[in-house]
Amino acid sequence: MCKACQERGLTWNLGNYICAFSEDFSNNWRCATLENIRNISTDIQECDKQKYITLNISNVKLNNSSIGLSLWFTWYKQSGTIQGMFILDKNKLPRTPTEEELVEIVKYFKMAG
Ligand SMILES: [Zn+2]
Numbered sequence: 001m002c003k004a005c006q007e008r009g010l011t012w013n014l015g016n017y018i019c020a021f022s023e024d025f026s027n028n029w030r031c032a033t034l035e036n037i038r039n040i041s042t043d044i045q046e047c048d049k050q051k052y053i054t055l056n057i058s059n060v061k062l063n064n065s066s067i068g069l070s071l072w073f074t075w076y077k078q079s080g081t082i083q084g085m086f087i088l089d090k091n092k093l094p095r096t097p098t099e100e101e102l103v104e105i106v107k108y109f110k111m112a113g
Contacts, residue, residue, distance in 0.1 A: 002099045004032030021099050030080035033102050040109040049077050060108045067101050
């Protein structure tokens with residue numbers, strides 16, 4: 001389970017959650033780390049109720065190295081489930097981000113915003 005879900009705990013008033021960093025990333029429901037990412041994202045695009053965000057993360061560094069070019073993720077309507085989240089980078093296959101990377105991305109955009 002991610003640190004943000006542990007800190008938020010079960011007292012959260014909108015119901016239970018499934019942390020994306022418990023077992024299978026795709027089985028998530030209002031994971032606190034994913035919610036933090038969603039909360040810093042302002043430019044939400046929509047296609048037939050499917051929402052998606054592309055964050056430019058090219059300036060975000062973790063341990064002095066680049067994470068990737070973009071963080072792309074999508075969900076349906078107001079759903080708590082992020083259906084897909086990928087780090088996109090030049091000449092690399094899309095991959096699921098780590099918790100550490102997402103924490104760094106949130107930090108970066110909070111400082112910038
Ligand atoms: Zn979590």
